Amino acid sequence: MNDLIWGVVGLLLTIMILSYLIGDNVFFRFAAHIFIGLTAGFVAVMLINQILIPYFVTPIVTGGWQQWLWMLIPLGLILLLVMGQWSKFASAGSIPLAYLAGLTAAVAVGGAVFGTLIPQARAVIEAFDPAGWYAVPGRSWLRVMDALVMLVGVIGTLSYFHFGKRRSTDDVVESPDPPRLMRALGKIGQVFIGITLGAVFASVFSSALIALIDRVLFVGEIILKLIGGG
Amino acid sequence: MKKLPAIIVSVAIGLTVLAGYFFQAELSTVLSLIVDWGILLAGVAGLIGLGYLAQYHLTRLMKREKGAFFSLITLLVFLFTLVAGLTLTTQNPFYRNLILNVQVSVEASLLAVLAVTLMFASLKLIRTRGWTPMSVGFLISALISLVLNLGVGMTESGTVLGELVAFWRRLPIVGARGILLGMAIGGLIVGLRILLGMHRPYGEE
Amino acid sequence: MTWTLIGWLVIGIAAVLLAAFWILFRTHDFYAIRYSAAIQSLQCAQSGAIERGRSRQLVLGNQLNGWTYPGLGLHALACLPGFLSQESVVEGGLSVASGDGELVVFARQIARQYYQQGFSLGLHQVGVQTMLPGPTPWSLTAGLLSTHPQNNSGSTALLGYFGAEALLWSEAALGNGGDVFSAGGTLAGQSVLFLNVRDLLIGERVFMMPGKPDANRVSLAGWLTEDVLRLFLIVGLVVGAILKMVGVL
Known part of the structure; x- marks a missing residue:
């Protein structure tokens, strides 16, 4: 019985959200606002349970006076952050936000270099390992082609992003041209970017289609249960 | 002069965390403090953000603006979920059912709406972008990938056709790698601009 | 030389170049x-x-921090001042939305500091509305879709970190007769916006955004550093591939 009640709740919300397909309407807004309220409440609970309590309340409750003293710093930062939300004390918020900005920037720099730049560049270079080419006998030409396409494609894609352009002193109308070599490589890059975006689109579309089928099946299943056929 | 303390805080925190990638052992104690406080501040900022959400709906309700009824719904559900989550705990079967049944239903339905929207939007591709190397690459890749995703053309590995299909499946990685490398360079510069005090998103530009 | 050391070298070179170009653009x-x-x-x-x-309308995405696309959240914040103008205050009607509380707090701070330089707080309140339509990617979508018809947005800019759900935001804005611009998003986000958003910056090009059209020297230094680093990376990939083939690497 309990499952059926929750099933009906899910059914109603599903139909209300799917009604958006015929245009924005009150049913969609109703379901959307329930969802917003629910996620907001749930996120608040998670923030309190998983951040505020373990990182702030527990150290104060269980720690000694030294821990207490250390916690004065984040307490001060929190107070400044909260105070900063009032227009009168707006500048107070700049210190805790500067703290967060510095931390986020460092994480971004580390992530960009050690999480993306190095591993991706390494993967391109590793494809040229002759040991890998001859690992499968008779298919080495494919591995070589793979490596070459990877190198040319990545260089082409990077060239497409080139920002600068030739500068002339009488440059009244902005020239759309980057350097010629970059332009040529960029054309190759465009094809590879298109291929990537197309493949990603296909996988997004496939997942979305599976969700659509799942919802249709779900609606059918609950309706069958309600009329006693399931 | 007023902005100097904020710049010092931002640069000091950023450089210390960055140095922590290199001197992990030496800076582990300081790093753990900095990161813990950062998580705490981010959590409080998240709660403040939720406060703004509540404030927005409360204002709409008080001023009886258009959509005030929906704001009332949002506020009631928000308060109920918050109070129930704190009193019953998130492990309570009723609470879990509430979150799962609403969240899964709405998110899956929005994804289903996305499927239909994607279908219609894809018809506009050439009208939006014209015939460019990128749009042609997109079109061909999308069509082939969709066919391959359906399982058509599944061949045994080892055959020439199988190798070609596998080669095609690897092809999108090339552009993805280039895009990710480019975005990493962009991300690196955005981060460094803050670490060098050139850009100050904490205000006082 | 280890890969970690190469990483540090990249960071060092980037920092030096950025600082050097920043100084150079003061006079050159x-x-x-x-x-x-x-x-x-x-x-x-x-x-x-x-x-x-x-x-x-300005959507700053739903994440300040992201490991796969580092810096996208910060990039969205870097773009924000470019949208704040005297007209925003006088005419009103710039709404800045995000699915991350942190981003909303940052955006509010940036807007407030910007307007406090020349306008009264009363005007600021009218000018820019920072909001959190929903705290998760899909609740942000629900919020944007259910409030969009009411805010009559003539121009929507999508920045920062977002996924495929952005197609729904853009379709809603376009259906409302507005223009949509995008400079951000994950690969999934960019791939779906490729279908219907004409004004779309892809990949690293999203970082062309802050500073245009009146580029200051910070933006110029950033762009030039990116160009130089990209060239270094291209040369590095070619040299690395050759060294790998001959067995040196």
Whole structure:
């Protein structure tokens, strides 16, 4: 019985959200606002349970006076952050936000270099390992082609992003041209970017289609249960 | 002069965390403090953000603006979920059912709406972008990938056709790698601009 | 030489180049950035929206921190000052939305500090509305879709970190007769917006965004550093591949 009640709740919300397909309407807004309220409440609970309590309340409750003293710093930062939300004390918020900005920037720099730049560049270079080419006998030409396409494609894609352009002193109308070599490589890059975006689109579309089928099946299943056929 | 303390805080925190990638052992104690406080501040900022959400709906309700009824719904559900989550705990079967049944239903339905929207939007591709190397690459890749995703053309590995299909499946990685490398360079510069005090998103530009 | 050391070298070179170009641009003007039709179009759409008395919407994405696309959240914040203008205050109607509380708090701070330099707080309150329509990617979507018809946005700009759900935001804005511009998003986000958003910056090009059209020297230094680093990376990949083939690496 309990499952059926929750099933009906899910059914109603599903139909209300799917009604958006015929245009924005009150049913969609109703379901959307329930969802917003629910996620907001749930996120608040998670923030309190998983951040505020373990990182702030527990150290104060269980720690000694030294821990207490250390916690004065984040307490001060929190107070400044909260105070900063009032227009009168707006500048107070700049210190805790500067703290967060510095931390986020460092994480971004580390992530960009050690999480993306190095591993991706390494993967391109590793494809040229002759040991890998001859690992499968008779298919080495494919591995070589793979490596070459990877190198040319990545260089082409990077060239497409080139920002600068030739500068002339009488440059009244902005020239759309980057350097010629970059332009040529960029054309190759465009094809590879298109291929990537197309493949990603296909996988997004496939997942979305599976969700659509799942919802249709779900609606059918609950309706069958309600009329006693399931 | 007023902005100097904020710049010092931002640069000091950023450089210390960055140095922590290199001197992990030496800076582990300081790093753990900095990161813990950062998580705490981010959590409080998240709660403040939720406060703004509540404030927005409360204002709409008080001023009886258009959509005030929906704001009332949002506020009631928000308060109920918050109070129930704190009193019953998130492990309570009723609470879990509430979150799962609403969240899964709405998110899956929005994804289903996305499927239909994607279908219609894809018809506009050439009208939006014209015939460019990128749009042609997109079109061909999308069509082939969709066919391959359906399982058509599944061949045994080892055959020439199988190798070609596998080669095609690897092809999108090339552009993805280039895009990710480019975005990493962009991300690196955005981060460094803050670490060098050139850009100050904490205000006082 | 280890890969970690190479990583540090990259960070070091980038920092030195950025600082050097920043200083150089104080007195020299030797670099120009290519024309971007998308950014030009955004500027027209923004002024068009103000002239027609329609509001403008800025979506800063749903994440400040992200490991796969590091810096996208910060990038969205870096773009924000470019959208704050005197017209925003006088005409009103710029709404800044995000699915991350942190981003909303940052955005509010940036807007407030910007307007406090020349305008009263009363005007600021009218000018820019920072909001959190929903705290998760899908609740942000629900919020944007259910409030969009009411805010009559003439120009919507999508920045920062977002996924495929952005197609729904853009379709809603386009259906409302507004213009949409995008400079951000994950690969999934960019792939779906490729279908219906004409003014779309892809990949690293999203980082062309802050500073256009009146580029300051911070933006110029950033762009030039990116160009130089990209060239280094291209050369590094070719040299690395050759060294790998001959067995040195």
